[in-house]
Amino acid sequence: MNLKIAVLPGDGIGPEVILQAKKALYAIGEVYNHEFVFEEALMGAVAIDKTGNPLPEQTLNLCLNTDAVLLGAIGDPKYDNNPNAKVRPEQGLLKLRKELGLFANIRPIKPYKALIEASPLKREIIEGADFTIFRELTGGAYFGAKTLNEEGTHASDLCEYSEEEITRIAHLAFKSAQKRRKKLTLVDKANVLETSRLWRKVVQKVSEEYSDVALDFLFVDNAAMQLILNPKQFDVILTENLFGDILSDEASVITGSIGLLPSVSLGEKNALFEPIHGSYPQAKGKNIANPIASILAAALLLEHFGLTKEAHVVYKAVEKAIEYKVVTVDLKPDSKFGTNEVGEFVSNFI
Amino acid sequence: MNLKIAVLPGDGIGPEVILQAKKALYAIGEVYNHEFVFEEALMGAVAIDKTGNPLPEQTLNLCLNTDAVLLGAIGDPKYDNNPNAKVRPEQGLLKLRKELGLFANIRPIKPYKALIEASPLKREIIEGADFTIFRELTGGAYFGAKTLNEEGTHASDLCEYSEEEITRIAHLAFKSAQKRRKKLTLVDKANVLETSRLWRKVVQKVSEEYSDVALDFLFVDNAAMQLILNPKQFDVILTENLFGDILSDEASVITGSIGLLPSVSLGEKNALFEPIHGSYPQAKGKNIANPIASILAAALLLEHFGLTKEAHVVYKAVEKAIEYKVVTVDLKPDSKFGTNEVGEFVSNFI
Ligand SMILES: CC(C)[C@H](C(=O)O)[C@@H](O)C(=O)O
Ligand SMILES: CC(C)[C@H](C(=O)O)[C@@H](O)C(=O)O
Numbered sequence: 001m002n003l004k005i006a007v008l009p010g011d012g013i014g015p016e017v018i019l020q021a022k023k024a025l026y027a028i029g030e031v032y033n034h035e036f037v038f039e040e041a042l043m044g045a046v047a048i049d050k051t052g053n054p055l056p057e058q059t060l061n062l063c064l065n066t067d068a069v070l071l072g073a074i075g076d077p078k079y080d081n082n083p084n085a086k087v088r089p090e091q092g093l094l095k096l097r098k099e100l101g102l103f104a105n106i107r108p109i110k111p112y113k114a115l116i117e118a119s120p121l122k123r124e125i126i127e128g129a130d131f132t133i134f135r136e137l138t139g140g141a142y143f144g145a146k147t148l149n150e151e152g153t154h155a156s157d158l159c160e161y162s163e164e165e166i167t168r169i170a171h172l173a174f175k176s177a178q179k180r181r182k183k184l185t186l187v188d189k190a191n192v193l194e195t196s197r198l199w200r201k202v203v204q205k206v207s208e209e210y211s212d213v214a215l216d217f218l219f220v221d222n223a224a225m226q227l228i229l230n231p232k233q234f235d236v237i238l239t240e241n242l243f244g245d246i247l248s249d250e251a252s253v254i255t256g257s258i259g260l261l262p263s264v265s266l267g268e269k270n271a272l273f274e275p276i277h278g279s280y281p282q283a284k285g286k287n288i289a290n291p292i293a294s295i296l297a298a299a300l301l302l303e304h305f306g307l308t309k310e311a312h313v314v315y316k317a318v319e320k321a322i323e324y325k326v327v328t329v330d331l332k333p334d335s336k337f338g339t340n341e342v343g344e345f346v347s348n349f350i
Numbered sequence: 351m352n353l354k355i356a357v358l359p360g361d362g363i364g365p366e367v368i369l370q371a372k373k374a375l376y377a378i379g380e381v382y383n384h385e386f387v388f389e390e391a392l393m394g395a396v397a398i399d400k401t402g403n404p405l406p407e408q409t410l411n412l413c414l415n416t417d418a419v420l421l422g423a424i425g426d427p428k429y430d431n432n433p434n435a436k437v438r439p440e441q442g443l444l445k446l447r448k449e450l451g452l453f454a455n456i457r458p459i460k461p462y463k464a465l466i467e468a469s470p471l472k473r474e475i476i477e478g479a480d481f482t483i484f485r486e487l488t489g490g491a492y493f494g495a496k497t498l499n500e501e502g503t504h505a506s507d508l509c510e511y512s513e514e515e516i517t518r519i520a521h522l523a524f525k526s527a528q529k530r531r532k533k534l535t536l537v538d539k540a541n542v543l544e545t546s547r548l549w550r551k552v553v554q555k556v557s558e559e560y561s562d563v564a565l566d567f568l569f570v571d572n573a574a575m576q577l578i579l580n581p582k583q584f585d586v587i588l589t590e591n592l593f594g595d596i597l598s599d600e601a602s603v604i605t606g607s608i609g610l611l612p613s614v615s616l617g618e619k620n621a622l623f624e625p626i627h628g629s630y631p632q633a634k635g636k637n638i639a640n641p642i643a644s645i646l647a648a649a650l651l652l653e654h655f656g657l658t659k660e661a662h663v664v665y666k667a668v669e670k671a672i673e674y675k676v677v678t679v680d681l682k683p684d685s686k687f688g689t690n691e692v693g694e695f696v697s698n699f700i
Contacts, residue, residue, distance in 0.1 A: 080541060081550070081567065090541045120578055125470045141491075141509065146544035153513040155548035159491065163503040189592070191430060191440045194496035198505035200431070217431065222628075224600035225608065228470055228578060242539070246596060250574035258575065278572075 001034045003305060006066040008059065010044040011089060012279025013289035013339075014072025020291035020343025021070060021298040024317070027350035028302065028310045039066065043096065044074030044089040044279070054092025060099055063270070068301050069100070071274035072294065077281055098138050101267035104169045105135040106176075107248045107276060109231075111255050114322045118256030118331055121228065126254050131234035132180070133251065134173040135244025137265055139165045140195070142241050161195045161240065166202040172266070173238040174210040183214045183235035187223040187243055199240060220247070227251055248276060257330045259290025262297035264304060271304055273297040287338035290328040292318055295346055317349035351384045353655060356416040358409065360394040361439060362629025363639035363689075364422025370641035370693025371420060371648040374667070377700035378652065378660045389416065393446065394424030394439040394629070404442025410449055413620070418651050419450070421624035422644065427631055448488050451617035454519045455485040456526075457598045457626060459581075461605050464672045468606030468681055471578065476604050481584035482530070483601065484523040485594025487615055489515045490545070492591050511545045511590065516552040522616070523588040524560040533564045533585035537573040537593055549590060570597070577601055598626060607680045609640025612647035614654060621654055623647040637688035640678040642668055645696055667699035 007022065009015035022038060029036045041059040048054050054074075063069050071093075079088045096102075110130045116123050144158030177184045186203045188196035200217060207215045218226065220243045226233065227247060231254050239247060252258040258277045265272040275293030283289045299314035321327060326345040329335050337345075357372065359365035372388060379386045391409035398404050404424075413419045424439045446452075460480045466473050494508030527534045536553045538546035550567060557565045568576065570593045576583065577597060581604050589597060602608040608627045615622040625643030633639045649664035671677060676695040679685050687695075 075541065080569075084551075088541065094542070120472055120475045120580075121470050122472060142542055144506070148544055148548065152548075152551070154510070155544040156494070156508055156510040157543045157545050158506055158508050160504070160506040189595075191425065191438065192444070192492055193507045194498055194505040195507050198498065198502075201434075201502070219430075221595045221599035224574065224596045225603055228600065228603040230470075243596075245539075245571045246574045246593075249571035250578065250600065253575055253578040 001305065001307065002037075003034065003068065004037045004039065004066045005301070006063045006069045007038045007040045008043040008069060008071045009040065010072040010074040010279060011046055011076050012073055012281040012284045014044070014074065014279055016285070016287070016339050017275060017289055017291040017294035018070065018072040020339060020346070021294040023343050023347040024295045024314055024350060025298050027347040028314065031350060032307075032310050034307070034310075043071070043092045045076035045079065047092060048087055048089060052087070054087060054089050055095045060096065063096060063100060068304070069270070069272040070297065070301065071272055073275065073277060073279040075279040094142060096272070097265065098143065100270040100272065101138065102265035102270060102272055103136060103138045103165065103267055104172050105137040105244065105263055105265045107133045107135070107251075107261060107263040109133065109251045109254055109261070112260070112319065112322050114319075115256040115260075115331060120253055126231060129231040129254055131231065132176060132236050133244060133248045134169060134176070134236060134238045135248060136165065136169050136240050140241035159193070159195050161198055163198070163202050166199055167206055170203050170206040170238060173236050174206060174213050177213045177236040178210060181235040182212055183216070185234055185237050186215065186217050187220050187237055187239040187247065188217065189220050190217070191219060195240065203238065223247060224250060228253075252276065257290060258293070259328065259330050260292050260296070262293050262300050264297075264300045271301075273301045287340055288329055289339050290330050291339050291343045292321070295343065313350055314346070317346045320349055321345050351655065351657065352387075353384065353418065354387045354389065354416045355651070356413045356419045357388045357390045358393040358419065358421045359390065360422040360424040360629060361396055361426050362423055362631040362634045364394070364424065364629055366635070366637070366689050367625060367639055367641040367644035368420065368422040370689060370696070371644040373693050373697040374645045374664055374700060375648050377697040378663065381700060382657075382660050384657070384660075393421070393442045395426035395429065397442060398437055398439060402437070404437060404439050405445045410446065413446060413450060418654070419620070419622040420647065420651065421622055423625065423627060423629040425629040444492060446622070447615065448493065450620040450622065451488065452615035452620060452622055453486060453488045453515065453617055454522050455487040455594065455613055455615045457483045457485070457601075457611060457613040459483065459601045459604055459611070462610070462669065462672050464669075465606040465610075465681060470603055476581060479581040479604055481581065482526060482586050483594060483598045484519060484526070484586060484588045485598060486515065486519050486590050490591035509543070509545050511548055513548070513552050516549055517556055520553050520556040520588060523586050524556060524563050527563045527586040528560060531585040532562055533566070535584055535587050536565065536567050537570050537587055537589040537597065538567065539570050540567070541569060545590065553588065573597060574600060578603075602626065607640060608643070609678065609680050610642050610646070612643050612650050614647075614650045621651075623651045637690055638679055639689050640680050641689050641693045642671070645693065663700055664696070667696045670699055671695050
């Protein structure tokens with residue numbers, strides 16, 4: 001197979017972890033005779049620094065014309081603590097999601113056997129947990145109108161949803177549930193929010209086409225609690241953009257480290273693969289960032305293009321790294337292995 | 351002391367748990383010579399059933415003219431799963447918060463020694479955790495304009511905040527931090543939301559008056575993760591309405607049961623005390639609901655009126671109940687004690 005992949009290393013530890021993901025893909029390409037052509041482009045704070053624009057035209061065009069996008073991480077504290085910054089790295093990511101129409105962000109959550117002890121949760125709580133979060137990614141308060149009055153004393157964010165936006169991701173989530181344990185939980189705040197009531201109504205309607213899937217509802221406050229009390233109750237979780245952002249980061253504790261979780265963002269035509277962690281600027285250049293989430297993002301990419309066998313080879317290699325404790329300090333505080341060594345181990349194993 | 355207390359038992363298990371809180375207050379009154387006069391009124395689904403209005407005029411007037419309000423819980427699934435219901439129990443609670451001007455909801459989080467094992471989190475994670483969440487309660491998406499178009503295919507919720515709304519709760523939170531470990535963490539989503547950027551700016555400004563308090567910032571997705579990874583890092587958490595709703599329910603897992611957590615909601619003139627759990631309709635009338643959160647809400651009420659000694663007697667009695675394992679099934683699955691027995695034990699101990 002021939003694949004053209006846009007690579008956006010981004011900020012902070014992004015470039016370091018993405019390098020390991022590319023190494024894994026190169027290894028797969030060699031062994032299984034595929035050609036992966038990578039084209040790098042700027043996005044995030046690094047793009048602002050060089051071009052003034054967090055998503056330069058060139059980057060967007062590249063992403064629109066490749067088979068897939070592989071993203072590192074974006075974000076820089078110099079923008080976070082400056083409420084007056086007009087241009088911010090995150091705008092680049094949000095614009096990219098919107099322009100590529102990436103309406104569904106999918107994050108599988110499942111603890112690794114060898115890492116059960118690394119979780120802050122007790123073994124009996126997480127052993128056997130296995131669920132997937134479907135987060136709506138191009139709607140809600142992320143993209144609604146924002147206002148700030150002239151005096152800078154009053155601000156607003158508008159959360160909006162349409163039936164269509166809810167319907168298309170609901171179908172994806174129900175289809176996934178059909179292939180799993182046939183349970184879908186819609187997380188919302190329908191006792192307070194109008195948009196949540198629309199979600200509930202539309203998802204109920206879509207569910208009529210999936211009579212083999214059991215549908216239930218959970219308020220987001222309760223869901224945030226249930227994820228920790230009893231994660232095994234979940235199979236597929238479906239939710240809107242901001243709730244999905246919060247719950248999927250929270251759910252990462254089940255696996256012991258956010259450094260292990262990849263996600264895929266899907267649109268009608270495009271797909272973007274990334275680790276769910278942030279740019280972790282404090283770790284930049286120190287060779288301590290965990291590359292596994294990025295490597296697994298590459299595996300999701302392989303799976304997406306039907307290269308199931310190849311993807312499993314990558315999963316296997318990652319499992320071995322974890323089993324042999326060739327892992328970074330987030331997973332083993334006294335580890336002597338860094339980003340590079342973990343990445344080397346994985347690509348050598350392929 | 352003479353106190354007139356409005357009692358709103360509400361829905362589900364509300365009446366059962368509130369009864370135990372009243373018993374504790376009666377016991378305190380007898381021993382320490384205070385007169386607590388309770389006046390009951392309707393709110394929630396039970397008020398809709400009887401009057402068509404989730405917060406009848408009479409209830410509101412009573413609450414406006416008493417020293418404090420003691421609330422059970424509200425909510426009924428028959429409204430939750432009906433996105434077309436025009437009148438809902440929650441509207442009563444939200445209106446009450448607004449009319450009484452209860453802008454700050456304060457939830458202390460601290461595990462009980464005897465219950466460390468009841469938490470899904472490991473002992474070393476939660477032992478020593480001790481923080482308080484300040485949740486803004488009368489602003490944000492809860493109270494902004496809501497729309498649903500005629501076809502029922504498009505909905506919106508507006509999240510709004512003003513400098514004034516942020517300033518007043520920030521002062522409360524900083525003052526609390528000064529009496530504690532002098533650390534305040536603002537939780538927001540300033541990389542995406544305009545209202546969050548306003549929060550960050552205003553809280554930074556207020557912080558200048560509290561130079562002895564260290565201020566830091568956390569994105570809400572990261573905060574949801576950090577609460578579980580390392581809850582000991584927190585002292586005072588300050589956040590907007592919806593984030594506070596989600597994070598404080600999530601934080602309840604640290605204590606082993608949401609059935610243990612009370613909260614107080616404060617305004618310029620009024621104060622409302624309640625357990626943070628919901629109406630738990632499945633448990634209604636079964637004598638299995640945990641009354642401790644309600645009893646502790648009564649203790650917070652005593653403290654609020656300067657009856658510190660009396661409050662500590664209640665805390666002590668609750669600790670003893672937990673120590674002697676006179677607790678409900680949520681804390682001890684094979685317990686033979688119910689709501690009533692736990693309440694009896696506590697008031698007898700006073
Ligand atoms: C960087 C930020 C804008 C982003 C989001 O909130 O969507 C990130 O947290 C994520 O989850 O991908
Ligand atoms: C019942 C509901 C409206 C309420 C809220 O979301 O504020 C509850 O969850 C709470 O936290 O008091």
